Amino acid sequence: MRITQGTFSHLPDLTAAEITAQIGYCLDNGWPLSVEFTDDPHPRNTYWEMWGLPMFDLADPAGVMLEVDACRTAHPDCYVKLNAYDARLGRQTTALSFIVQRPEPEPGFRLERHEGADRRITYTTTSYATDRPQGERYGPSPVAGKPR
Amino acid sequence: MSAGARPGFAMPGGAVAPEPEVTPDDDGAPPLLAPDAVVDLAAERSATGVDDVLAALDSELVGLAPVKARIAEIAALLLVDRTRARFGITTAPPNLHMCFTGGPGTGKTTVALRMAGLLHRMGYLRRGHLVTVTRDDLVGQYVGHTAPKTRDVLKRAMGGVLFIDEAYYLHKAENERDYGSESIEILLQVMENHRDDVVVILAGYAAEMDVFFRSNPGMSSRIAHHITFPAYTADELEQIADRMADQLGYVFAADARPVLRDYLERRMARPRFANARSVRNAVERARLRQARRLVDGTDQRVDRDALTTIEAADLLASRVFDPHPGSSEPGERGTAGGGGSGTMLV
Numbered sequence: 001m002r003i004t005q006g007t008f009s010h011l012p013d014l015t016a017a018e019i020t021a022q023i024g025y026c027l028d029n030g031w032p033l034s035v036e037f038t039d040d041p042h043p044r045n046t047y048w049e050m051w052g053l054p055m056f057d058l059a060d061p062a063g064v065m066l067e068v069d070a071c072r073t074a075h076p077d078c079y080v081k082l083n084a085y086d087a088r089l090g091r092q093t094t095a096l097s098f099i100v101q102r103p104e105p106e107p108g109f110r111l112e113r114h115e116g117a118d119r120r121i122t123y124t125t126t127s128y129a130t131d132r133p134q135g136e137r138y139g140p141s142p143v144a145g146k147p148r
Numbered sequence: 149m150s151a152g153a154r155p156g157f158a159m160p161g162g163a164v165a166p167e168p169e170v171t172p173d174d175d176g177a178p179p180l181l182a183p184d185a186v187v188d189l190a191a192e193r194s195a196t197g198v199d200d201v202l203a204a205l206d207s208e209l210v211g212l213a214p215v216k217a218r219i220a221e222i223a224a225l226l227l228v229d230r231t232r233a234r235f236g237i238t239t240a241p242p243n244l245h246m247c248f249t250g251g252p253g254t255g256k257t258t259v260a261l262r263m264a265g266l267l268h269r270m271g272y273l274r275r276g277h278l279v280t281v282t283r284d285d286l287v288g289q290y291v292g293h294t295a296p297k298t299r300d301v302l303k304r305a306m307g308g309v310l311f312i313d314e315a316y317y318l319h320k321a322e323n324e325r326d327y328g329s330e331s332i333e334i335l336l337q338v339m340e341n342h343r344d345d346v347v348v349i350l351a352g353y354a355a356e357m358d359v360f361f362r363s364n365p366g367m368s369s370r371i372a373h374h375i376t377f378p379a380y381t382a383d384e385l386e387q388i389a390d391r392m393a394d395q396l397g398y399v400f401a402a403d404a405r406p407v408l409r410d411y412l413e414r415r416m417a418r419p420r421f422a423n424a425r426s427v428r429n430a431v432e433r434a435r436l437r438q439a440r441r442l443v444d445g446t447d448q449r450v451d452r453d454a455l456t457t458i459e460a461a462d463l464l465a466s467r468v469f470d471p472h473p474g475s476s477e478p479g480e481r482g483t484a485g486g487g488g489s490g491t492m493l494v
Binding site: 055057058059060061062063064066067 | 274275277299302303304306307308342345346
């Protein structure tokens, strides 16, 4: 299941040129950008790992792309997203946030139903990927040759 | 759904800044020219506005003939490359990393700033800003501190010019565990792989830069343009003094001219002469003396001419005209001596 979230969730994955153009738009607005990654893509997981600090004082998209590529290389099996912060309102406001890398097999989510008192049903979603420990959730299966 | 009709994204109370124009940079490149087409280079030149930059360089900077010649060459190369690209002749982007060597105050930083503007006009740099750094900004203090620091500076300079002042400090030959070499390695890597993202300009005094390049041959070979800034002649220094005074709203009196010339010649012969920077200091000091002369003068009524004219006396009071160094200007010397002993006591 292809996970979508953030600003361009309705679009197909952005190409490098499109990502560069979006970064350029952010920098023109004076928004610093930051790179984050995770292997727990639950929609309620807002705390992704930070790839370095937010990048202030940059003038050109090439500097941000350098970090995006570094993060992709270091974590090829993780989701990577870019956030742009707008400090205009005096607080950290996410102006733009979009996924720039997704792992190849995306197993998706399981819907769990819990029956409580009076046969009331509560629902929760669990990523199939999070059944495995952190760091082994995506990428090649630990048991060689065994399809997942 | 139109962008205007999204209540969830509206900012309260008119705090919304006007959205800047987005210029898509991949909107259809102009079609290639036919092989037999003819392009007017003069029209191309005026379209880029590069002539304005070159003319400003020529008129605003005194002397520096070899520097101006090299900059004109670079501008011509970029223009020809652009025109070649219109015919579909693709070439790798030229190597534009530079090294400016020359004495103090010969205009290295000023030219670097102009260079950033020029390369931006020619479409070689996307932003055309200048990031000036020294060893402190690149080299860290402990293990693992240098690489992120250097990378940070490089990221800030992307799209513009990274100007490394006193670059020879990066390498300290006497200390092989110095972190400077780590910084140089990262610089070399970026200079090679991100040639079209950032232009690195090293600056320093000729002798020290020679030593620096001898111990870092990789750096020397990756820099295509080694530009030497000649020292100014007395004539050029006089012109510079004129312009500096003019910018501050002063003129030299007619009888001050020969004195100014004499002053510059004496100053050039003295140790630690720093070309244009010394001239700037001389003008500043003449300004101080002129103010003092006006305030302490017997006639307290001044007119516009008196306020803007630097007289010969303002220059003659300088220490360089003192035949017996060490006997006059007790105030200035006294202050310097007091400061010296003060630091020793502390």
